[in-house]
Amino acid sequence: MPELPDVDVYIEHIAARTLGHTLERVRLASPFVLRTAEPPLAAAAGRRVVSASRLGKRIVLGLGDEAGPAALYLVIHLMVAGRFKWKPAGAPVPGKLGLAAFDFDSGTLLLTEASTKKRASVHLVRADGLAALDPGGVEVLGSDVGAFAARLRSENHTLKRALTDPRLFSGIGNAYSDEILHHARMSPVKLTSRLTDEEIARLHASIHVVLEEWTDRLRKEAGEFPEKVTAFRPEMAVHGKYGEPCPRCARPVQRIRYADNESNYCPTCQTDGKLLADRSLSRLMRGDWPKTLEELEAKKTQGRAASAPAGSFAARAASFIPERAAPADADAKTSAPATPAPAGPNAKDYARRGGAIATATNAPKKKSAVTATDASAPAPGRATSPAAPGRATSPAPGKKGSATAPGKTGSAVAPGKTGSATRGHSRRR
Ligand SMILES: [Zn+2]
Numbered sequence: 001m002p003e004l005p006d007v008d009v010y011i012e013h014i015a016a017r018t019l020g021h022t023l024e025r026v027r028l029a030s031p032f033v034l035r036t037a038e039p040p041l042a043a044a045a046g047r048r049v050v051s052a053s054r055l056g057k058r059i060v061l062g063l064g065d066e067a068g069p070a071a072l073y074l075v076i077h078l079m080v081a082g083r084f085k086w087k088p089a090g091a092p093v094p095g096k097l098g099l100a101a102f103d104f105d106s107g108t109l110l111l112t113e114a115s116t117k118k119r120a121s122v123h124l125v126r127a128d129g130l131a132a133l134d135p136g137g138v139e140v141l142g143s144d145v146g147a148f149a150a151r152l153r154s155e156n157h158t159l160k161r162a163l164t165d166p167r168l169f170s171g172i173g174n175a176y177s178d179e180i181l182h183h184a185r186m187s188p189v190k191l192t193s194r195l196t197d198e199e200i201a202r203l204h205a206s207i208h209v210v211l212e213e214w215t216d217r218l219r220k221e222a223g224e225f226p227e228k229v230t231a232f233r234p235e236m237a238v239h240g241k242y243g244e245p246c247p248r249c250a251r252p253v254q255r256i257r258y259a260d261n262e263s264n265y266c267p268t269c270q271t272d273g274k275l276l277a278d279r280s281l282s283r284l285m286r287g288d289w290p291k292t293l294e295e296l297e298a299k300k301t302q303g304r305a306a307s308a309p310a311g312s313f314a315a316r317a318a319s320f321i322p323e324r325a326a327p328a329d330a331d332a333k334t335s336a337p338a339t340p341a342p343a344g345p346n347a348k349d350y351a352r353r354g355g356a357i358a359t360a361t362n363a364p365k366k367k368s369a370v371t372a373t374d375a376s377a378p379a380p381g382r383a384t385s386p387a388a389p390g391r392a393t394s395p396a397p398g399k400k401g402s403a404t405a406p407g408k409t410g411s412a413v414a415p416g417k418t419g420s421a422t423r424g425h426s427r428r429r
Pocket residue numbers: 246247248249250251266267268269270
């Protein structure tokens with residue numbers, strides 16, 4: 001999902017091309033993308049763009065009369081897979097992905113969505129309707145540490161949950177919260193009520209550093225118009241980097257799964273070396289969940305040596321451990337499916353069929369349950385390992401390492417990753 005840095009850079013480009021220009025008409029390729037009926041869309045036509053701003057993760061174009069302030073607001077939410085393209089005036093809406101075209105006298109802004117789940121939205125509202133679309137989150141970059149602390153302590157959540165809650169903070173999502181927490185060296189599951197003043201100041205500073213650095217980087221990369229908007233970028237420290245070395249300590253990045261999402265962190269830098277375990281997953285492992293990277297390594301060796309009977313600890317442990325092949329008979333329930341997970345409506349069923357792990361990791365539906373962890377996805381090399389026939393056929397489509405990294409081909413290899421299957425924020429695009 002495009003977050004603050006992506007959205008801000010989009011807005012800069014859209015503003016440069018549309019401010020002061022007239023919106024001549026809006027062409028809807030998908031009627032469902034428009035979520036409002038009143039005022040009618042036709043009321044937007046012929047108005048001038050007088051402002052371009054961000055509301056949470058939404059993009060807002062203020063439309064005014066010839067002289068006055070904005071009378072209407074066009075509010076666009078890209079959700080996960082919505083993207084913009086800037087084209088010459090009157091450009092056709094691309095058949096499969098196109099949702100809408102906003103025709104200005106200066107060119108056409110295309111709204112596309114590369115996902116079977118059409119979640120991007122357009123609202124046309126008056127000022128009062130605009131307020132209703134504001135989730136209420138504080139703009140961290142515009143607030144001092146006191147205001148930030150007050151908001152952070154207003155509810156007791158895990159840090160991951162608090163940072164990504166649009167009611168608390170504006171514009172921060174899964175990707176940048178991972179990066180911020182890594183920068184601040186803080187555990188994603190630390191409770192906001194337990195933070196010291198020093199920690200809050202550090203977190204506040206990290207938010208500034210990470211968001212400003214990334215906005216800068218994306219601004220430079222954008223060129224003519226931001227075309228490569230993705231939540232997974234090679235320069236990221238931990239987000240989407242499961243199994244890859246942490247840029248700070250070189251130990252492997254781990255992950256936590258919860259609901260339909262996943263968070264990445266470095267145990268060494270963020271959790272005093274502890275692996276964050278999910279309760280249901282721990283139950284499945286009968287208390288044998290490795291608590292540190294060292295234990296994980298030890299169990300890895302143990303699992304490799306064992307010709308473990310199905311369902312035994314070693315078999316289960318092996319399937320949880322990256323960077324090695326699991327015993328063949330351990331794969332029945334926990335291994336990656338041999339065929340890519342379908343994106344779209346079937347994805348949930350597919351995930352359910354993924355077996356025990358899928359069930360376990362999908363169990364917590366509440367977003368607050370930022371507790372699930374696993375180290376279960378295949379690591380680089382696993383797909384080709386002869387010892388893991390189930391995985392040997394796992395697709396490693398095209399890209400090096402893509403069979404392993406969460407979010408890249410995540411759905412293809414990780415049972416239970418309904419999220420990436422349906423939300424489609426993948427590098428495949
Ligand atoms: Zn680290």
